[in-house]
Amino acid sequence: MKRLLPLLTGLVLLLSACGREDLSTLNPQGPVAEKQLDLMKLSIGIMALVVVVVFAICIYVLIRFRRRSGDKSIPKQVEGNHTLEIIWTVIPLVLLLILGVPTIKDVFGLAKDYSKDKNAVQVRVTAHQYWWEFEYTGYGIKTAQELVVPTDKTISFELVGADVKHSFWIPAIGGKMDTNPGVTNRMYLEFPKEGVFRGKCAELCGPSHALMDFKAKAVSPASFDRWVAAMKAPAVMPADAEIAEKFTSQCLTCHAVGENGGNSAPNLTGVGSRQTIGGILYNDTTSVEKNIHDWVTDPQKYKSGAMMPKAVENDLTQEQVSAIAKYLAEYKLDY
Ligand SMILES: [Cu+2]
Known part of the structure; x- marks a missing residue:
């Protein structure tokens, strides 16, 4: 246990430092997560109750009916006990009902289909x-x-x-x-x-x-x-004609801004107002322009296996990367 302590401390630190926005299901911020947490509490509560009761009985029996020193007699042999059998059948049945009824109700409730709902x-x-x-x-x-x-x-x-x-x-x-x-x-x-x-x-x-x-x-x-x-609103393109052409030929084949461009990579409309670049480079720790510049230069450095080629493979010079990063960083949406 002593050896495990530093490891456990480390884990606690690591887990508590996980990210900015809460990734916990234990702090629900909406009705769906609240219902899910209620189900978790209910099932964990019932399980904990069973564990406590079973262990308490077990420990009591171990102590109360242990073989005492000098006692060589064979205990009374018991076969079948109606009362006990009914008790240990009824209790789980009741527990299953308490667990099952709200679970089934919520599972079906949360599966409600809003796909035809005009208000959704x-x-x-x-x-x-x-x-x-x-x-x-x-x-x-x-x-x-x-x-x-x-x-x-x-x-x-x-x-x-x-x-x-x-x-x-x-x-x-x-x-x-x-x-x-x-x-x-x-x-x-x-x-x-x-x-x-x-x-x-x-x-x-x-x-x-x-x-x-x-x-x-x-x-x-x-x-x-x-x-x-x-x-x-109509998409904003780079003001510089040479950069606009480069952006169209090298980026918009996969990406899009507004309606312009392809479909196989993230749509970049208003990318400058997003919190992150690539989902992982936070724009408040480094500027959005630097993040876009870093990402475009070498996407695999940040996300191994990303489909986007490096800037050099994409036939972009450092100046062009900088100009595109500046344009995208300034492409913000007011809302
Ligand atoms: Cu995954």
């Missing part, structure tokens, strides 16, 4: 190695890595995987649900409090699985409307 915001989530795509089907908007949602509406998710199996999870809000290639899963979440919540991929999907983070940003209804309008 419909979001199609596509998980890629190693980033998240969010398509707001009712608004004709696509974004990546940062899910923006209003606090007053239910968000109905349609979940798919683009390559391998991933899993969509925002611990403080609720979840999780697998995103499978070729299959659509559905779930809903509600975000009654404004704030930024951290999301994670919860299914081992490759070398950068642990870095497959995203943000869920819950904003006021008015702010959400402003965000939608800003996302739908």
